[in-house]
Amino acid sequence: MSKDFLNVLRENNAFAEMITDVKKNKYIQIVILRELQSYGIFTTEGRILNVAETTAGVKDNSKVTRVLMIKRKQVASERRTGKALRRKLIEKGLTICGREDCSLIQHLCGKCPDCMLYGYAAQGGDNADTNQSRKTRVITDTAFSIRDYGEKTVEEITLNAVDEETHSTGTALSSKEHIKPGVIFPCVETLVDVTEDEFLYVLANILLTTRYGAEANRGGLIKNHIVGIYISNQEVFTNLELTKHLYDELKDKLDDIDLNLVKEAFNRVEDEIIKNAFSSVKKVDNINTFIEEFRNYIKDDTNLMEIYQNIEKQIEEYSIRKVEEKGEKSKSRKK
Numbered sequence: 001m002s003k004d005f006l007n008v009l010r011e012n013n014a015f016a017e018m019i020t021d022v023k024k025n026k027y028i029q030i031v032i033l034r035e036l037q038s039y040g041i042f043t044t045e046g047r048i049l050n051v052a053e054t055t056a057g058v059k060d061n062s063k064v065t066r067v068l069m070i071k072r073k074q075v076a077s078e079r080r081t082g083k084a085l086r087r088k089l090i091e092k093g094l095t096i097c098g099r100e101d102c103s104l105i106q107h108l109c110g111k112c113p114d115c116m117l118y119g120y121a122a123q124g125g126d127n128a129d130t131n132q133s134r135k136t137r138v139i140t141d142t143a144f145s146i147r148d149y150g151e152k153t154v155e156e157i158t159l160n161a162v163d164e165e166t167h168s169t170g171t172a173l174s175s176k177e178h179i180k181p182g183v184i185f186p187c188v189e190t191l192v193d194v195t196e197d198e199f200l201y202v203l204a205n206i207l208l209t210t211r212y213g214a215e216a217n218r219g220g221l222i223k224n225h226i227v228g229i230y231i232s233n234q235e236v237f238t239n240l241e242l243t244k245h246l247y248d249e250l251k252d253k254l255d256d257i258d259l260n261l262v263k264e265a266f267n268r269v270e271d272e273i274i275k276n277a278f279s280s281v282k283k284v285d286n287i288n289t290f291i292e293e294f295r296n297y298i299k300d301d302t303n304l305m306e307i308y309q310n311i312e313k314q315i316e317e318y319s320i321r322k323v324e325e326k327g328e329k330s331k332s333r334k335k
């Protein structure tokens with residue numbers, strides 16, 4: 001199956017030809033509306049949600065306290081999706097370059113798509129031979145709710161502690177703040193110097209991940225709606241600015257905010273943000289068609305296998321080049 005949907009990106013030189021440490025500033029930005037389908041908690045710790053006071057809009061200078069979806073909660077879930085898929089494909093014959101299972105808690109191998117794309121630290125890792133760490137090429141940031149922290153966004157839910165033995169509801173009660181279903185977090189994922197296959201890998205991770213945050217098995221169900229993909233040599237979209245622009249557009253309809261309203265508002269906001277960029281920005285036209293074609297493409301396991309196998313090959317080639325470079329360096333030092 002051809003990947004014609006990638007033509008705009010190919011024509012605009014959006015992809016790196018190979019995995020390299022040389023920065024080329026090829027940015028691809030994916031704008032996502034993360035829509036909560038259940039109650040969610042995206043805190044670091046504790047009973048209270050993470051919030052931040054920010055300026056409400058770009059035009060509206062008043063202050064508003066927003067609920068946060070912190071960065072780590074977004075990316076950790078998506079990394080797990082890619083790793084799980086890779087394990088499944090290994091069973092089906094994917095030949096790999098790094099370790100079969102590489103985890104954040106134990107050791108990062110430095111040779112799997114996850115390490116190569118999302119980065120790793122050498123400390124305590126298995127890659128002591130190279131003694132390197134790798135910066136992420138998938139940049140994410142904390143996302144902000146469009147509306148303020150208030151009864152439309154947050155609800156305090158009392159949890160009954162269930163007695164494990166009798167399965168009856170105990171008397172111990174605890175309560176926790178939850179973000180309400182329907183709340184939307186606009187956010188951007190920025191890919192830097194990724195190959196075509198790596199782009200597809202990250203895109204699949206975004207679209208296949210549905211559980212985020214604490215207690216992800218009981219809540220934090222999210223649907224990711226991709227509303228735009230942009231090619232540039234700078235970071236054009238940022239989470240807060242995007243959220244503030246959307247706030248301005250939706251200011252009179254804050255009580256009715258839903259996905260369609262935000263999508264409509266985004267169409268107006270998009271041009272404004274692109275207009276203010278300092279470099280040329282190319283966008284993927286007809287994003288819905290693009291996503292539909294991508295969906296059809298990855299539904300087929302052979303296509304997924306191809307993406308994953310290509311990346312393994314690219315990592316292997318990268319490792320070989322690194323060893324060669326090292327050899328040449330030590331040779332020239334001896335001279």
Ligand SMILES: [Zn+2]
Binds near residue numbers: 111112
């Ligand atoms: Zn790894």
